[in-house]
Amino acid sequence: MSEREKIARAVGVITIAMVLARILGYGREVLIYYLFGQNRITDCYNAAFSIPDFIYVILIGGALSSAFIPVFGSYLAKGEEEEGWKVANTMLNLVVILMLSAITLGMIFTPQLIRLLVPGFDAGEIGLTVNLTRVMFFQTFFMGLSGVTMGILNAYKHFSAPALGSVLYNLAVVVVGWLLGPKIGVMAFAIGVVAGAVLNLVIQLPVLMRFGLHYRPMLDLRHPGIKQIGVLVFPILIGLSVSQFNLFVSQNLASALPSGQLAALRTAQRIMQLPIGIFAVAIGTAIFPTLTEQAARREMGDFRRTFSLGIRAINFLTIPCVAGLIAVGLPLIRLFFQMGRFTPESTWATAIALFYYAFGIIGYAGSTVLVRVYYALQDTKTPVIVGIATVFLNIVLNVWLVKPMGHSGLALAYSIVGIANMLVLLVLLKRKLGHIDGGRIAFSAVGASAASLVTGGAAYAVVTLIQGQLGIATKSAQLVAVGGAVAAGILVYFLLSFLLRLEEFQLVMNLVKRRLGFTKRARAL
Numbered sequence: 001m002s003e004r005e006k007i008a009r010a011v012g013v014i015t016i017a018m019v020l021a022r023i024l025g026y027g028r029e030v031l032i033y034y035l036f037g038q039n040r041i042t043d044c045y046n047a048a049f050s051i052p053d054f055i056y057v058i059l060i061g062g063a064l065s066s067a068f069i070p071v072f073g074s075y076l077a078k079g080e081e082e083e084g085w086k087v088a089n090t091m092l093n094l095v096v097i098l099m100l101s102a103i104t105l106g107m108i109f110t111p112q113l114i115r116l117l118v119p120g121f122d123a124g125e126i127g128l129t130v131n132l133t134r135v136m137f138f139q140t141f142f143m144g145l146s147g148v149t150m151g152i153l154n155a156y157k158h159f160s161a162p163a164l165g166s167v168l169y170n171l172a173v174v175v176v177g178w179l180l181g182p183k184i185g186v187m188a189f190a191i192g193v194v195a196g197a198v199l200n201l202v203i204q205l206p207v208l209m210r211f212g213l214h215y216r217p218m219l220d221l222r223h224p225g226i227k228q229i230g231v232l233v234f235p236i237l238i239g240l241s242v243s244q245f246n247l248f249v250s251q252n253l254a255s256a257l258p259s260g261q262l263a264a265l266r267t268a269q270r271i272m273q274l275p276i277g278i279f280a281v282a283i284g285t286a287i288f289p290t291l292t293e294q295a296a297r298r299e300m301g302d303f304r305r306t307f308s309l310g311i312r313a314i315n316f317l318t319i320p321c322v323a324g325l326i327a328v329g330l331p332l333i334r335l336f337f338q339m340g341r342f343t344p345e346s347t348w349a350t351a352i353a354l355f356y357y358a359f360g361i362i363g364y365a366g367s368t369v370l371v372r373v374y375y376a377l378q379d380t381k382t383p384v385i386v387g388i389a390t391v392f393l394n395i396v397l398n399v400w401l402v403k404p405m406g407h408s409g410l411a412l413a414y415s416i417v418g419i420a421n422m423l424v425l426l427v428l429l430k431r432k433l434g435h436i437d438g439g440r441i442a443f444s445a446v447g448a449s450a451a452s453l454v455t456g457g458a459a460y461a462v463v464t465l466i467q468g469q470l471g472i473a474t475k476s477a478q479l480v481a482v483g484g485a486v487a488a489g490i491l492v493y494f495l496l497s498f499l500l501r502l503e504e505f506q507l508v509m510n511l512v513k514r515r516l517g518f519t520k521r522a523r524a525l
Contacts, residue, residue: 017163022274024170029267030337031174032189035181037341038350040125042263043255045186047118048132049193050251051110055102055140067232068148070378071225073155073292084155087225089216091148099144103137110134117248118262120255128186135190139197146201149208157289161207165200172196232380246394246417250410253402261349261407267337268353268411271329272361275321280365283310284372291376300433303376308437310369312444316504318365319448320493323456325358328463328485335478353411360415366422373429382432386424390417444504451496459489 036042068091075084106113114121114129121129150162176192220226254262287310294303325332330351338347371383394417401409430436463485470477497505 017160017167019278021163021166021170022278024167024174025270026336027174028170028177028189028192029270030339031177031181032186033263033267033337033342033346034340035177036186037343038260038263038267038346039341040121040259041128041186043118043260044121044125044129045132045189046263046266047114047121047251047255048129048190049136050117050247051106051113051133052136052140052193054248055099055106055137067229067375067380068151069155069288070232070292070295070376071228072152073289074296075225076155077293077296083223083225085212085214086218086220086223087229088148088152089214089218090220090223090226091229092145092215093217093219094221095144095148096141099141103140106137107134110137117251118255119252120257132187132190135187136193139194142194142197142201146197146204149201149204152213153204153207153211154285155289155292156211158207158211159285161204165203168199168203169196172199232375232378234380245391246414249395249398250414253398254407254410257402257407260346264346264349265353265407265410267333267350268357269414271333271350271354272325272357275318275361276365276368279317279321280314280368283313284368287369288372288376291373295376295378304433304435304437307369307373308441311366311441312504314365314369315362315441315444315448316497316502318361319445320452320455320489322358322361323452324459324486324489325361326355327456327460327489328482329354329358331463331467331472331478331482331485334472335475335482339475349407352408356408356411356415358415359412360418363415363418363420363422367418367425370422370425370429374425377432379432382428383425386421386428389424390421393417393420444502447497447500447502448504451493451500451502454496455489455493458492459485462488 032042032045068087072084072087075081075087110130110133111126114126114133118126118129146162146165150165153159153162172195173189173192176195177189180188180191250265251262254265287306290306291303294300294306330347333350333354334344334347337350338344374380374383394413397413397416398410401413403409405412426436430438463481466481466484467477470480472478472481494505
């Protein structure tokens with residue numbers, strides 16, 4: 001099997017798991033808003049979740065794992081597996097120390113942190129947010145460990161167990177929230193988050209054992225691999241802090257807006273993150289170990305081809321998502337969220353935010369791959385410098401746009417910053433590598449954009465026509481309208497992609513054929 005086929009298979013595995021995880025994530029969002037509505041209760045939940053999530057993303061989910069995979073992977077590529085496992089053991093023990101320290105400090109200073117993040121909340125709302133945050137702090141310990149185990153498995157190019165972990169994580173939140181939500185309120189979802197984090201770690205351990213996990217209580221901070229991670233991790237830490245800081249700025253300003261608008265922003269942003277999480281993260285995760293190996297062996301021609309394949313695949317899959325969300329965003333939110341305590345006003349507020357968030361999909365999806373390209377080259381400084389520059393742009397845009405546009409201005413600012421970040425990273429990468437297969441990437445983007453414009457128009461026409469005939473009073477009518485629009489959009493996009501002879505279309509078709517062939521063989525056996 002060629003490297004390209006291996007990447008395509010990995011993308012397929014991760015994408016399927018991501019789709020399942022996102023469906024369950026949608027179920028979690030629908031359930032919480034069905035039970036409590038889009039108001040200060042859910043504002044408190046979203047604000048509380050941001051601090052533990054920040055700890056995980058900064059220390060483990062991004063910084064340590066992003067620095068760990070290139071170093072651990074380079075040991076595997078050079079046949080020095082034993083040395084690699086010394087690094088892995090030290091990392092696991094270091095993570096335990098870091099997580100316990102962060103959780104302890106977080107527990108002590110939770111009230112101060114919450115007042116800083118959401119100064120617009122009153123005393124009762126602050127109290128609820130503090131209690132939710134302290135419960136959810138426990139998830140960071142287990143998610144921290146799973147971040148390292150995921151890095152080990154990905155370096156071995158095993159992706160299914162970590163991907164399944166994300167499915168179980170969201171499943172636990174939905175089940176616990178459904179069972180306990182009516183009895184103990186929104187706290188049930190905080191408990192579900194902790195249960196999900198435990199399952200996410202447990203599902204990876206059997207596979208890790210098969211790869212020869214030999215745990216030792218060692219902390220060799222002088223090991224060359226650990227030193228190398230230390231050199232790499234601090235710029236990544238700063239870069240991820242920059243990204244999280246941008247979200248905190250938006251959250252800070254949104255806390256002073258009318259009740260429910262912070263929740264509307266979070267809901268819209270999670271919808272916007274769907275194509276990024278399903279496609280961009282899957283592609284970026286799948287190609288990262290390959291990029292790391294190619295960079296370690298100085299196979300720069302193959303490195304450029306792998307990067308080009310990744311960025312073109314993302315263009316092909318995410319650009320039509322922008323057009324689709326703009327075209328059917330309002331009917332989509334009405335169909336999936338408007339029930340229980342989620343009112344038509346909540347639907348409208350979320351749809352406005354989603355309209356402006358949608359434009360940022362291209363920027364954040366592209367940056368997902370670009371950052372991994374820099375990390376594979378063990379250049380962690382460039383993304384940091386670019387990220388710091390975008391902080392100032394983000395602050396200016398947020399302050400400038402929030403007054404005339406309200407929460408939609410915060411969404412627009414977020415999108416502009418994402419696009420700017422991607423473009424600067426792309427320009428600097430071209431200077432670094434000399435050439436990046438720019439012609440094929442540009443043709444891919446232009447072709448996907450042209451096809452997406454027609455796709456969006458077709459989807460909007462279909463949803464408008466069906467709503468005009470059936471109305472929007474029932475869920476069945478809403479489902480027919482949205483389903484018809486999505487089906488029409490997919491059909492038009494793939495037809496235009498075929499006529500334009502986009503290479504990425506053939507790649508997707510080949511992947512589908514291989515998956516169908518695998519299924520048929522499995523059934524025959």
